Amino acid sequence: IQNVLTxxxxxxxxxxxxxxxxxxxxxxxxxxVYVTATFMMVLSATxxxxxxxxxxxxxxxDPRVRQFGEH
Incomplete structure (x- = not known):
């Protein structure tokens, strides 16, 4: 996240x-603090x-990737 923001x-x-x-x-x-925290939460959620x-x-x-329960 730091590199993206920088x-x-x-x-x-x-x-x-x-x-x-x-x-x-x-x-x-x-x-x-509130504006900074809001920006960080939105960036993290994105x-x-x-x-x-x-x-x-x-x-x-990708057919090589298996889903849960498939063998």
């Missing part, structure tokens, strides 16, 4: 893109949902 912040600063990275850094600098979707697609597309 890369996103650097990209936003270099290309002056309107992303959430500078907002996260700003909230950390000011000490706004990664968890993405991993679940990737696992489901892997089971559907």
């Amino acid at each position: 890369g996103e912040i650097e990209t936003a600063i270099i290309f002056a893109l309107p992303t959430v990275g500078p907002a996260i850094v700003g909230s950390m600098a000011v000490g706004d 990664l968890i949902v993405g991993n679940i979707i990737a696992d489901m697609l892997l089971v559907l597309l």
